[in-house]
Amino acid sequence: MSNLGNSLERRDVVGQLLANRGDLLVVAGLGSSCYDILSIEDSSADFPLWGAMGAASMMGLGLAMAQPGRRVLVITGDGEILMGLGGLGTIANKAPSNLAIVVLDNERYGETGMQKTHTAGPMNLAAVAAGAGFPVTGTIRSNEDLKAAIPTIRQQPGPVLFDIKILANQASDIPSPQDGTMLKQRFREALQV
Amino acid sequence: MSWQKNIFDALLALDVRHVAYVPDAGHTDVIQGANEHVRMNAVPLSTEEEGIAVLAGAWLGGERGVLLMQSSGVGNCVNMLSLVKTCQFPLLILVTMRGQEGEPNFWQNPMGSITGDVLSLAGLEVRTIDQRETAGDMVAAAGEQVFKKEKAMALLIEQKVIGVKKFGD
Numbered sequence: 001m002s003n004l005g006n007s008l009e010r011r012d013v014v015g016q017l018l019a020n021r022g023d024l025l026v027v028a029g030l031g032s033s034c035y036d037i038l039s040i041e042d043s044s045a046d047f048p049l050w051g052a053m054g055a056a057s058m059m060g061l062g063l064a065m066a067q068p069g070r071r072v073l074v075i076t077g078d079g080e081i082l083m084g085l086g087g088l089g090t091i092a093n094k095a096p097s098n099l100a101i102v103v104l105d106n107e108r109y110g111e112t113g114m115q116k117t118h119t120a121g122p123m124n125l126a127a128v129a130a131g132a133g134f135p136v137t138g139t140i141r142s143n144e145d146l147k148a149a150i151p152t153i154r155q156q157p158g159p160v161l162f163d164i165k166i167l168a169n170q171a172s173d174i175p176s177p178q179d180g181t182m183l184k185q186r187f188r189e190a191l192q193v
Numbered sequence: 194m195s196w197q198k199n200i201f202d203a204l205l206a207l208d209v210r211h212v213a214y215v216p217d218a219g220h221t222d223v224i225q226g227a228n229e230h231v232r233m234n235a236v237p238l239s240t241e242e243e244g245i246a247v248l249a250g251a252w253l254g255g256e257r258g259v260l261l262m263q264s265s266g267v268g269n270c271v272n273m274l275s276l277v278k279t280c281q282f283p284l285l286i287l288v289t290m291r292g293q294e295g296e297p298n299f300w301q302n303p304m305g306s307i308t309g310d311v312l313s314l315a316g317l318e319v320r321t322i323d324q325r326e327t328a329g330d331m332v333a334a335a336g337e338q339v340f341k342k343e344k345a346m347a348l349l350i351e352q353k354v355i356g357v358k359k360f361g362d
C-alpha cells in the first residue's frame with residue numbers, strides 16, 4: 001500500500017517543522033495533519049480544521065494578512081489542498097511574505113481508505129504553486145532536503161510552498177479538543193486580539 | 194452620494210479591514226474603495242468559498258472583513274459555511290441578486306431562486322435590501338450584530354436596487 005519511493009514519516013516531519021517554534025502560528029488542514037500537530041503538543045497558537053476541507057491555505061492567508069508581524073505556517077495534506085487550488089493564485093496575488101504552506105503529501109486520501117490522489121500521478125504541487133505565482137517553492141523527498149528547507153519554511157520571505165513527499169502509512173488518532181468555538185476563542189486569547 | 198458609497202462608508206465605520214470578493218457590477222464602488230483606501234485590504238478571490246476561510250483567518254488574527262459576491266456564488270459556499278457555524282465565526286456577506294426582475298440571462302434563475310433559503314439553511318440570518326436609501330444603514334446595523342455578537346449574516350441586494358450601472362451613479 002505504501003508509496004515505495006517516499007521514506008519520510010509524517011510525524012517526524014511535523015516534529016522537525018515545529019521544533020523551537022517560537023511565536024509561530026499554525027493552521028492545520030482537515031485529516032491527519034490535525035492529529036500530527038497534536039502529537040507534538042496541544043498549543044493555543046494552533047488552529048486545527050476538523051472540517052471545511054479546502055480551507056486551510058485560505059485561513060492561513062487571512063491570518064497572515066491580519067498578523068503581518070508573525071510567521072504563519074499552514075500544515076495540510078495533498079487531498080485537502082487539491083480541493084482549493086485556485087486559492088494558491090489568490091495567495092500569490094496578495095503575496096503575504098509571512099505565510100508558508102507545507103503539504104504532507106502521501107499521495108493518498110488517508111481518512112477514507114488510502115485512495116490515490118492526483119499527486120500519485122503526474123501532478124506536481126510545487127510546480128502548480130510556482131505557476132500560481134509563489135516565489136518560493138520546492139519538493140522535499142529526504143531528511144536532508146527537509147533539514148535544508150526548514151529555515152526557508154520558518155523565515156524566508158514568501159509566500160512559500162513545499163510539497164513534502166511522505167510515506168503512506170496511517171499514524172494513530174489522538175484524543176483531541178474539537179470544539180470549534182473554544183479553539184477559536186483560545187487562539188484569539190493567546191494572540192490577545 | 195450613491196447607495197454603494199454609503200455601503201462602503203458603513204464598512205469603514207465598522208472598522209472592516211478586509212474586503213474579499215468575486216466581482217459584480219453591483220459591488221463596483223465598494224471594490225474600488227477597498228482597492229484605494231489605505232485602511233482597507235482588497236482580496237480578489239478565484240471562488241467565493243475561499244473568502245469564508247480568509248475572513249475566518251483574519252478574525253483569528255483580530256481583524257474584521259466582509260465578503261462580496263453575486264447570488265450564483267452562494268452555491269459555491271455551502272460546505273465552507275460549516276466552518277462558520279461550528280466555530281461561530283462572525284461573517285458578513287453582501288450578495289447582489291441575479292435571476293430576479295430584469296434578469297437578462299435565465300441561467301441565473303435557479304440559483305437566484307434559492308439563494309436566501311440556502312443561506313438560511315446554512316445558519317445565516319438573511320436580510321433583504323430592497324431600496325437604495327436604506328442600504329448603508331442596513332449594512333451598519335448588520336455589521337454591529339455580526340462583529341459584536343459573532344453572528345453570521347447575509348444581506349441580499351435585490352436586482353432592482355442595482356439597476357443599470359451609469360457613469361457618475
